[in-house]
Amino acid sequence: MKINRPQKPHAAASTKAKPPVAQPAPPASRGWSAKGAARPVRAAAALRPVDTHGGSTLAGTTALKPQQLQALLDGVSPMAERARLAKANLEATPEYAAASPEQKQQLLSQRLSSDLVVPGLVSADVAQLATAAARYAVTGPTLEANHEFPGKKTDADRYEVLIDGRSIPVYVPHDGAFDPPFHHRVEDAAKTLASIPAESRALVTQVSLDPVANPLDDFWSKTYGREMTSYMTCGADGKVDIYPFKTQGGTEYMAASLIHETGHAWSGAKFGGDLDGPAWAPWRDAVAKDGILPSQYASSSAAEDVAESTALYLSARDTPAFAEYRALYPNRFALLDQQFGVRP
Amino acid sequence: MTSRPAHPGQITFVDQTAKTEKTLPVAQVPEAVAWGILDGQPVAIVKVVAVTMGPRRELHSYAADGRRVSTTVQLKS
Numbered sequence: 001m002k003i004n005r006p007q008k009p010h011a012a013a014s015t016k017a018k019p020p021v022a023q024p025a026p027p028a029s030r031g032w033s034a035k036g037a038a039r040p041v042r043a044a045a046a047l048r049p050v051d052t053h054g055g056s057t058l059a060g061t062t063a064l065k066p067q068q069l070q071a072l073l074d075g076v077s078p079m080a081e082r083a084r085l086a087k088a089n090l091e092a093t094p095e096y097a098a099a100s101p102e103q104k105q106q107l108l109s110q111r112l113s114s115d116l117v118v119p120g121l122v123s124a125d126v127a128q129l130a131t132a133a134a135r136y137a138v139t140g141p142t143l144e145a146n147h148e149f150p151g152k153k154t155d156a157d158r159y160e161v162l163i164d165g166r167s168i169p170v171y172v173p174h175d176g177a178f179d180p181p182f183h184h185r186v187e188d189a190a191k192t193l194a195s196i197p198a199e200s201r202a203l204v205t206q207v208s209l210d211p212v213a214n215p216l217d218d219f220w221s222k223t224y225g226r227e228m229t230s231y232m233t234c235g236a237d238g239k240v241d242i243y244p245f246k247t248q249g250g251t252e253y254m255a256a257s258l259i260h261e262t263g264h265a266w267s268g269a270k271f272g273g274d275l276d277g278p279a280w281a282p283w284r285d286a287v288a289k290d291g292i293l294p295s296q297y298a299s300s301s302a303a304e305d306v307a308e309s310t311a312l313y314l315s316a317r318d319t320p321a322f323a324e325y326r327a328l329y330p331n332r333f334a335l336l337d338q339q340f341g342v343r344p
Numbered sequence: 345m346t347s348r349p350a351h352p353g354q355i356t357f358v359d360q361t362a363k364t365e366k367t368l369p370v371a372q373v374p375e376a377v378a379w380g381i382l383d384g385q386p387v388a389i390v391k392v393v394a395v396t397m398g399p400r401r402e403l404h405s406y407a408a409d410g411r412r413v414s415t416t417v418q419l420k421s
Contacts, residue, residue, distance in 0.1 A: 120398055150376065219374050220403060220418065223357050224394045228401050228418035235414045237381045246421070257417050264404070264415055273410030300395045301360055304402070 064109040064292060071327035072112050076320050079117055079328075086116045113292045122295045122311040124256040129195040132318050136194040137162045138170075138186060147171060149208060150233075150241055151215035161190040161207075168193055168204055173211035178244040184209055188251045189242075196255050197314040199340060200262040205238030214243050234261045256311065263310030264303060266339055275302045286331035294329060310336060351378060351388040352408060361396040380405055380413035389413060 064072075072083040090096050090111045099107060111117070140159035147156030155174035160167045170189045189207045214230030221227045231253065233241040242254065271279040283306055293299055298308040309329060313336045316322045326333045351370050355378060358365040370378045370388075380387050391406040399420035405413045 121400065214416070216374060216376055216416075217418075219377060220394075220401075220416075223368075223392075224359055224396070224401070224403075226396065226401070227421050229421045231417045231419050233414055233416040235381060236412055237384065239381075245419075261415060264412060268412045273406055273412065297397045297400065300397050303404070304395055 063106065064113055068292060068328050069108065069112065071324045072117070075324035077316075077324050079119070080321075080324060082117045083112045086111050086114070115296055118293055119295050121297045122256070122260070122308045122315070124196075124252060124259055124311065124315040129255060129315065133191070133195040134163050134198070134201075136190050138190050141172075143174060144171070149173070149210045149212070150243075151210070151212045154211060159186050159190075161186075161193055163194050163201065164198070168201075169206050171206070171208040173209075177211055178209075179212050180244050180246040182246065182248055183244040184242055184251055184254060188254065192251055192254045192258065196258050197262070197317070199266075199314060200259045203234075203238055203262060203265050204240055204258065207240045207242065210241050210243050212244065214241075232257050234258070236265070256315075259314050260307045260311045262314065263307030266310070267303065267306040270339070271306075282335060283332075286335055289331040290329045292328060294332075306332075309333075313340070348379065348386040349388060352390055355389055356391045358391065358393045359396075360393055377405070380407070382407055382411060382413055387413060 072080050073087065074080070075083070087108060090107060096104060096107055138159055138161055141157030144156045144158050146153050147158075149156070149171070152173075156171045157174050159170045159172070161170055170186050172186055186209070189209065193201055193204065193207070214233065217228070217230055220230075229245065230243050231245065232243070234257075240258070267283070271277075271283065274280070280302055283302055287302065287305055293305065294308045294312045298305040309332045312325055312329075313333060316325055353370055354367050355370060355373055356365055356367045377392065378389055380389050387407045389405045390408045393404045393406070395402045395404070401418040403416040403418065405415075407413050
C-alpha cells in the first residue's frame with residue numbers, strides 16, 4: 001500500500017565505526033570523582049539500591065582456541081576476510097619469521113583478536129536483512145494536532161506500518177520541517193521495521209521521526225563533558241525517537257541500533273541492572289571462556305557486550321556466517337540460543 | 345496517566361568509561377532526564393550511566409529498582 005504523502009529527500013548518520021579514542025577524565029572541578037574515591041555528594045549512596053554500572057569494563061582477549069582460529073581463517077564473514085589479511089601481513093614480519101611455533105601461535109592469536117579484525121561496532125548487514133524482510137504495508141496519514149515530539153509540540157502525521165498483523169505507528173511533523181535538515185522518511189522506518197528480526201521488532205511500539213534535535217543534547221554534553229548529538233532514544237515502553245541529523249548518510253544505523261537495543265532489553269530483564277551481581281555471572285563466564293570480543297564497543301561493559309553479541313547473533317542468524325560466529329563465540333551463542341529458542 | 349510518585353531527590357550520573365560519577369539534585373536536572381515511563385507509569389530516574397567509545401555514546405537511564413527506563417544513542421557531532 002502506498003504512502004499518501006511524498007517524503008522529502010533524506011539522509012542518515014554515518015555507520016562507520018572509527019577506532020576507539022582515549023577519553024579524557026572530566027575535570028574534578030566539575031564535581032566528578034573517581035569511582036571508589038570519596039565523592040563530593042555522599043548522599044548519592046542512599047540512592048543506589050543496585051549498582052547499575054559496576055566495574056564491568058571487559059578486558060581484552062585471551063588466547064584464541066584452535067577452532068576459533070580455524071573459523072576465522074576459513075570463514076566467509078567480513079571478520080574472516082580481515083583475519084586472512086592480518087595473518088598474511090603478520091607472516092611477512094621478521095618477528096614472526098624468527099618466532100618459535102608456540103610464539104607464532106600466540107602472535108597469530110593476538111593479531112586476529114585485535115582491532116585489525118574485530119570491528120569497532122557490530123553493524124547489521126542491511127542487504128542481508130532486506131532479503132529476509134517481512135512483508136509490510138503503510139497506511140495513512142492521519143493528522144494529530146499538537147503532537148508532543150521531544151523539544152517541539154506541533155501537528156503530526158501518523159502513519160501505520162502493518163507487519164505480521166501488528167500496527168506500529170510512525171509520527172512525522174505535518175509541515176515536513178526538520179532542523180537539522182537530514183532525516184529518515186516513513187518508508188525508511190517501515191523498511192527497517194520489516195527487516196529487523198522479529199524479536200527486535202516486538203520491542204517497538206511507536207516510532208517518531210522528530211522534527212528537532214534532542215533538547216537534552218546540551219545537558220548531556222555538559223554532564224559528560226563531550227559534545228555529541230543524539231541519534232535515537234529507545235524507551236523501555238517501546239517508544240523510539242529518531243532525531244534529525246546534520247550530515248547525510250544511510251538508514252542502516254537505524255536497524256543496527258534497534259537490534260543492539262534488543263540485547264539491552266532481554267539482558268536487563270533477565271540479569272537485572274547490577275552488572276557485577278550474581279545474575280550476570282553466566283554472561284561474564286561466557287565472555288571469559290570465549291575470549292574474543294564481538295566488537296571493540298563490547299569491551300565497554302558486560303551490558304554492551306551482550307547487546308553487541310545479540311546484534312551479531314540476530315543479524316547473522318540466517319546467513320552463512322552464522323556457523324562461523326558460533327565457532328568464534330560458542331559460550332555466548334549458547335546463552336543466546338536459550339534466549340531466542342534456537343537449537344544449534 | 346497517573347500522577348508522579350515522589351522523586352528521591354537526586355540523580356547519579358555515572359561515566360562508566362572514565363570511571364567517574366557525580367550526583368545532582370533533581371531540581372538541577374531537566375524534567376525529561378529526571379522522569380521516564382515504565383509499564384505506562386511515570387517513574388523517577390535515579391541513575392544515568394554513560395558508555396563512550398570512539399564516536400558513539402550510550403546513555404542508559406535507570407529507575408530506583410534497577411530497571412532500565414531508556415537508552416539514548418549519541419554520535420560525535
